[in-house]
Amino acid sequence: MKLNIALLPGDGIGPDVVEQAVKSLQAVADAFGHTFHFEEALVGAVAIDKTGDPLPEETLEVCRRSHAVLFGAIGDPKYDNDPKAKVRPEQGLLKLRKSLGLFTNIRPVKAYPTLIEKSPLKKEIISGTDFTIYRELTGGIYFGEKKLSENGTVASDLCEYSEAEIERIAHLAFKAARSRRNKLTLVDKANVLETSRLWRRVVTAIGKSYPDVELDFLFVDNAAMQIILNPGQFDVILTENMFGDIISDEGSVIGGSIGLLASASVGSDNAMFEPIHGSYPQAKGKDIANPVASILSAAMLLEHFNLKEEAEAVKNAVEKSLEKGVVTPDLDKDSKFGTNKVGDFIADFI
Amino acid sequence: MKLNIALLPGDGIGPDVVEQAVKSLQAVADAFGHTFHFEEALVGAVAIDKTGDPLPEETLEVCRRSHAVLFGAIGDPKYDNDPKAKVRPEQGLLKLRKSLGLFTNIRPVKAYPTLIEKSPLKKEIISGTDFTIYRELTGGIYFGEKKLSENGTVASDLCEYSEAEIERIAHLAFKAARSRRNKLTLVDKANVLETSRLWRRVVTAIGKSYPDVELDFLFVDNAAMQIILNPGQFDVILTENMFGDIISDEGSVIGGSIGLLASASVGSDNAMFEPIHGSYPQAKGKDIANPVASILSAAMLLEHFNLKEEAEAVKNAVEKSLEKGVVTPDLDKDSKFGTNKVGDFIADFI
Ligand SMILES: CC(C)[C@H](C(=O)O)[C@@H](O)C(=O)O
Numbered sequence A, B: 001m002k003l004n005i006a007l008l009p010g011d012g013i014g015p016d017v018v019e020q021a022v023k024s025l026q027a028v029a030d031a032f033g034h035t036f037h038f039e040e041a042l043v044g045a046v047a048i049d050k051t052g053d054p055l056p057e058e059t060l061e062v063c064r065r066s067h068a069v070l071f072g073a074i075g076d077p078k079y080d081n082d083p084k085a086k087v088r089p090e091q092g093l094l095k096l097r098k099s100l101g102l103f104t105n106i107r108p109v110k111a112y113p114t115l116i117e118k119s120p121l122k123k124e125i126i127s128g129t130d131f132t133i134y135r136e137l138t139g140g141i142y143f144g145e146k147k148l149s150e151n152g153t154v155a156s157d158l159c160e161y162s163e164a165e166i167e168r169i170a171h172l173a174f175k176a177a178r179s180r181r182n183k184l185t186l187v188d189k190a191n192v193l194e195t196s197r198l199w200r201r202v203v204t205a206i207g208k209s210y211p212d213v214e215l216d217f218l219f220v221d222n223a224a225m226q227i228i229l230n231p232g233q234f235d236v237i238l239t240e241n242m243f244g245d246i247i248s249d250e251g252s253v254i255g256g257s258i259g260l261l262a263s264a265s266v267g268s269d270n271a272m273f274e275p276i277h278g279s280y281p282q283a284k285g286k287d288i289a290n291p292v293a294s295i296l297s298a299a300m301l302l303e304h305f306n307l308k309e310e311a312e313a314v315k316n317a318v319e320k321s322l323e324k325g326v327v328t329p330d331l332d333k334d335s336k337f338g339t340n341k342v343g344d345f346i347a348d349f350i
């Protein structure tokens, strides 16, 4: 198979970890006889610094002519608390999602037996946890109209959803449940929000075409409790953009290391794969960032193109590195392995 | 002191637990020579069933002529999944908050040593946790304009905040931090939302008048992680309505039993005290509901009127009941004590 892959390393440790993911993809290409063509482009704070734009048109072009995008991380503290900052790195990420039509963010949450002790939650609570969150990614309050009154004293954000936006992700989520344990939980706030009531109505209607999938509903406040009280109850969670942002970061804590979690953002014509951890600027270039989440993002990319055996090879190599203790200092403070060494071990094992 | 207290037991186990709180208040009145006058009124599903309105005008009147309101619980599953339901019990609660101007919800989160083993989180993570959440309660997406297009295919909710709404709660939160460990964390999503940027600007400005309080900022997705990774880092958390709903329910899990947590909702002219647990309809009238959260709500009520010694007496009695194992089955499945017995023990001890 020939794949054109856009590389968007972005800010902070983004470049450190994407480099390792590329090594793994190259190893897969060599071992399985594929051709992966990589093309790098700017996004985020580095793009602002170089071009004034967090998502230059050139970057969008590179993504559009690729089959998939491998993304690093975004964000730089120097933009966070500057009220005069007219452009922020995150705008690049949001515009990228919107421009490429990446309407579904998929985040698997799994408790790795080798890391279970690292979790802040008790072993008996998390063992066996294995669920996936389907978060709507191009709608809701993220993209609704934003207003600031002229005198600056009143601000607003509009949360809006259409039936069509809910339908397309709902179908993906039901299908995912079907290929798993046949359970779908819609997380919303239907006792307060009109948009949530629309979600509930549309998802219920679509559920009729998936009679083999058990559908249930949970208010988001209750979901925030249930995820840490009894994560084993979930199979597929479906939710809107803002709730998904919160719930999936909360869920990411379960496994014991956010440095291991990957995500996919998919649309009709394109797909992007990225670690869920942030840009962690303090660690940039220090050869200490954990590359596993980025490498597992590459595995999700392979799966997306139905290269199942190849994806398994990457995941096995990752598990081997965990077993053998070839891990970065975040997982073992006495470790003598850096970002590069871990990336090399995994690529070699593939 | 003479206090008129409105009792709004509401739905499910609400009446079961409010009855016990009244016993404790009566015990305080007897022991300390106060006069508490109680007046009961309808709210929630029971109010809909009897009057068609989740918050009858008569109930509002009772609250307005009282010094404080003791609230039970609200909600009945029969209204949750009925798309044709034009009135929902929760509307009663929201209208009550708005009509009484209860703009700040205060929720203490504490790890009780006697219950630390019950938490899904590890002991070393939670021990020493002691923070308070200040949640804005009468603004934001809860009360902004809601729309549903005529053909029912597009829905929206508006999240709106004004400087004035942010200022009044921010002052309360800064003052609270001052009386505690001098740290205030604003939880928002300023990298995406215009309202969050207003919050950040206003709270930063007010912070200048509280130079002794350290102010920091956390994105809500990160906050959802930090609360379970390292809850000990927080002192006072300030946040908007929807984020507060999610974060405070998540925080309620830390202590090991939601059956113990109380909250206060305060405004300029009135104040309401309630357990944070829901109406738990399955347990209604079975003498198994844990009355402690409701009793601790009564303690918060006493504190609100500066009856510190009285509040301490109630809290001591509760701690005694926990120590002695005079607890409901949710805390000890072999317990032979019901709602009433626990309520009696605590009132007698006072
Ligand atoms: C950086 C930020 C805009 C982004 C979001 O809120 O979607 C991030 O938190 C995420 O979840 O990918």
Ligand SMILES: CC(C)[C@H](C(=O)O)[C@@H](O)C(=O)O
Binding pocket: A191, A192, A221, B074, B075, B090, B093, B094, B245
């Ligand atoms: C019942 C519901 C409307 C309410 C809310 O969302 O505010 C509840 O969850 C709460 O936190 O008091």
